[in-house]
Amino acid sequence: PFPTLIPHPHPTFPPWHLDLVRMFAAAFGRAARRAVAPVRAFATGPAVSSTGPVSDELLAKLKTMSTQSLIDGLWIKGWPTSHIAGARPLAPGMKCAGRAVTVQFVGQRPDIAADKPAGEASPEYEAFEQAGPNEVMVLSSVGPWESVGGDIKFLRLKQLNVGGLVTDGSVRDTDVLLEYGFPVYSYSTTPRQGPHVHQPWSCNSVIMCGGITVRPGDAIIGDQDGVIVVPAAVAQEVYDIAHSREVVENIVKEELVANPGPPGKFYPFITGKIKPESNLGKLLTSKGVKFYSTAASSGRSSTSMTRRSGNSLFGGATTRGFAASSAGRRSFSSATGVRPIEEMEKTVAWFGEHKATAVLRTNTAEAAPLAMDAALRAGFKIAEFTLTTPGCLDTMADFRSKHPDVMIGCGTVMNADMCAKALEAGAQFIVSPCLIPEVVTYCAERNVACVPGCNTPTELYTAYKLGAPIQKVFPGVAGGSAWIKAVGAAMPMLKINPTSGTELSNCADYIRAGAWSLGFVAPLFDANEIAAAEWDKVHARAVALLAECDKGMGK
Known part of the structure; x- marks a missing residue:
């Protein structure tokens, strides 16, 4: 019942006509691909707050917080x-801790692979x-x-000294990545290559990573619990909220250590209001901590605290999210x-x-106490033990107990963990x-004097703004005392x-020339003399050094 379909014979074209047809077909094909192919997405701009992008100073503060406390702060908001x-x-x-720079991977398709820029122009x-x-x-x-990559691709990140890499995928060449030294957070590791499955498509666009929206410029914080x-x-x-919570938690933990019991009697820390008659309210009041209630943006009620410092480093301003005593900042027993x-x-x-600080750096633990003792017997009243000296912390602790009339500190402190151990x-x-913002911030929040090394007027002022009350010039600068005089005259708030x-x-x-104090390393502790005891x-x-310092002070 159905007619037989006979294919129409192909028409014949001269060779030049066929070439023309092919040319037009190719041209229309390219145009069609350009019309439908997505353009690499770029964000309209990095995420910012009303006060601008997340600053380096704020990043350093965020890095001192646990991810748990920050999650709680977000929940309250x-x-x-x-x-x-x-x-x-x-x-x-x-x-x-760092501002997000994002890369979006998409599933592998030949047309996308053809349209994606190659080489150095590739989105990643x-x-x-x-x-x-x-x-x-x-x-x-x-x-x-x-x-999402391995040793060769991420070598560039090592060269750029990036703050970290985070992915909800996997990485390869794990041993090499660990040698690179920057933090890496991934779902897992794998020996497989990625291009046969997916490829980078967008640079610095809003992405989803691990089910979470990430906008370029957002603060990314990672620790052992995750990112x-x-x-x-x-x-x-x-x-501010996270810091408040950690202050409260420290108070509660101290109380539970001193008076063991179930922690539930002090909950909740976040939800609802901390009532003065509650166990937590009474505990905070007994410690001299002032607190008040404020509504969160979600409509929930939450507790926030303030602290006020009369010290000029903090401008005497009230900052949301901190606990404080009526006499200033709270003093912890720890x-x-x-x-x-x-x-x-x-x-x-x-x-x-x-004025004069004895700064000891030596290779043997046995020599350290003997060398420092020689300086203190001469009259030095400030002693610095550097962490590059074996047994530094034990020696420092021993001197602290034996020399109550000497101010004793720790040098070559490179991160907050080292800082905590030194304290x-x-x-x-x-x-x-x-100048390590993480260290300066850690100290400033605990009212500990931090003396970071600086080498330019900009670094000196940055250290001061971060909360370092004394700013060390290291290494030495051209111009010597004349340089100190010029910088001090321009910025008299500094203590150089x-x-x-x-x-x-x-x-x-x-x-x-106006130096607030001086540090003496090799001119005081000669390596050959220490080696020869x-x-x-x-x-x-x-x-001799103290006598010259006295001359400088007009004594």
């Missing part, structure tokens, strides 16, 4: 949970060049087991807690009064060889502590 599911640290001890490489120490790369994978996203728009408020502001003020004044060992001040290039021949000049010579050097 009424924001959705921001935990990037599945992103785990590649090794224990990893910690990252464009993104890499936007990253640095205060940025974290966030790569969104199409699946948890798919590789969270703190939207830039509320980053400062979230930090060594790493918040100390009375008077302790830091005393330390700063002590540096200005006694637990009895350090009264903290010194770093360079030259520690390199200060010698017997010029220490008096530095003091006359010539403690009398060390003592003689100390006597």
